[in-house]
Amino acid sequence: MKDAPYFLRPVGIVRSSLRSREGCPKQGGEGAPDAWLEIDPAFTEALDGIAVGSDMLILTWLHEGRRDLLRVHPRGNPDEPLRGVFATRSPDRPNPIGLHRVEVLEIQESDRIRVGPLEALDGTPVIDIKPVLPESEER
């Protein structure tokens, strides 16, 4: 496949009730809702083997993130001293990739997956899906 290096192809999109960055929980465990992942039909074969009840890692493209910030106030709190973005989970970072651990709640028509909790905005591109490794629970 003749992709340019470092060029991502979205494999799906997040459909969520979360519509603005301001109203978004910082992490899934902080009250984020369930969301649907709509997978591009070109990639549904890659979902084979994902089952309801599985814990998965969803990688997203945080399309509203700022790529020119190298330090931020953690959690957007101006009282916190500035810290390098690689020491935070800020969506503002050179490559605005989000990493979300979710549970698979429902699979419909083989290309729609309900997962939760997910703190990503409606319309966020999905770029990868990975299983949580059983031996370590975090890779």
Add this chain to the structure above:
Amino acid sequence: MKDAPYFLRPVGIVRSSLRSREGCPKQGGEGAPDAWLEIDPAFTEALDGIAVGSDMLILTWLHEGRRDLLRVHPRGNPDEPLRGVFATRSPDRPNPIGLHRVEVLEIQESDRIRVGPLEALDGTPVIDIKPVLPESEER
């Protein structure tokens, strides 16, 4: 910043004794060595706050991965039935992003970080670094 959408900028590179995919452990915990991350000077400010002893997630661009495979034999074992790549951690996937949990072992000259264990090949581009979230140990 006027990047094209979905275009990644490497922020550093892996320097490792691992030189070929064939000799690579499948996961860090399977005997992978320590490795150095050489961070591009343009991004060293983003490292501020990372300390020796921290657990971090390293995101890499698995540049030898095949992007046109949607099903693989898990762990490259032909006896395992084919499974969708999103249900595996195969480096062959539409967007070949690797996710590695490591410990920070040493920091030199503010832009060289020794981490381990890391199963990525020498020369693998680093695209993001994130802290492991303390409240969940896996996000």
